[in-house]
Amino acid sequence: MNGFGKQTERKRSAIIEVAGRKLAELSYNRATMKEIAADAKVSQVTIYNYFGSKDELLIEAVRGMMDEQLEQYRRRLSEEADYSKLVGGIMLEEARFVKRIIACVRQSADSGFVHARLREYQDVQLAPFLIELVKKGVREGRIAEDLTEAELLFYFGMYQREMIRMLDGSDREERTGAAGAVSEERFIDFFFHGLLSPRFRV
Structure with a gap:
């Protein structure tokens, strides 16, 4: 250079x-x-x-935050031996990080445009890491072997959309008291174990 x-x-x-x-x-x-x-x-x-614009600057700043966060996840993937702790820790960090991103997007002039742009970027950057994370789980017998990449990305996408909806307070008045009472930890537990009793979990 x-x-x-x-x-x-x-x-x-x-x-x-x-x-x-x-x-x-x-x-x-x-x-x-x-x-x-x-x-x-x-x-x-x-x-x-x-x-070009103030919103484009915001997008670049948040992309930098996303890159730093993803690098932290990669370090955890290489350092953490216990798969349950690895995935649970990453998902809890992601929930907290999403709160930061929501707060950033709300400061834009066109939140819909900014959110869509950031979602596109995140999908491209995060997908390879998620596949790598799942493959580790498959190797250790913690995740089903017959799931395709498309199915896995669909599942993670479903989780992320609902997590964003849950953490975004803009629709809080529309949610019931029960839905609003779900903690981040409980939400992550539902994501991985559904309604199974702990004694039936792998």
Whole structure:
């Protein structure tokens, strides 16, 4: 990478870092592009040239968070020997991470557009890891061998959609008291074991 390329990458990184910080502080929706540019020590024109819009900048910042989170999952996959602890830990972390993402998306100007873009990115990035995670379970006899990749992705997708709905408070008034009382841990337990009694679980 030449000097110009390095300078461009430094500016992009600085802008994304500022955006990520404001998202974490829940102040991104109130921040102007002028303020973001000043904090990143770049011009507003530079931000528009690199990202096009404030929502596109948000998407890039959240993608970076997703990449970091996925790297943590990969490290756990290589380090954790107990499969139940591995999967349970990853799913609990994912539930907490989804809360962060929901909070970020709510700070966008067009949450539907941003959510769709992030979902596409996550599907592409997360799918290979999920397949790898399941294959480990198959090798250890914890997961059925005859499941296809399409079936597994359908199952994980179903789980994730319902988890997002459960964690997103926007429809809270529509849910019954019983549904709203399901904890993250219980939800993950339902996902893996259904209604089976512990004595019948593998």
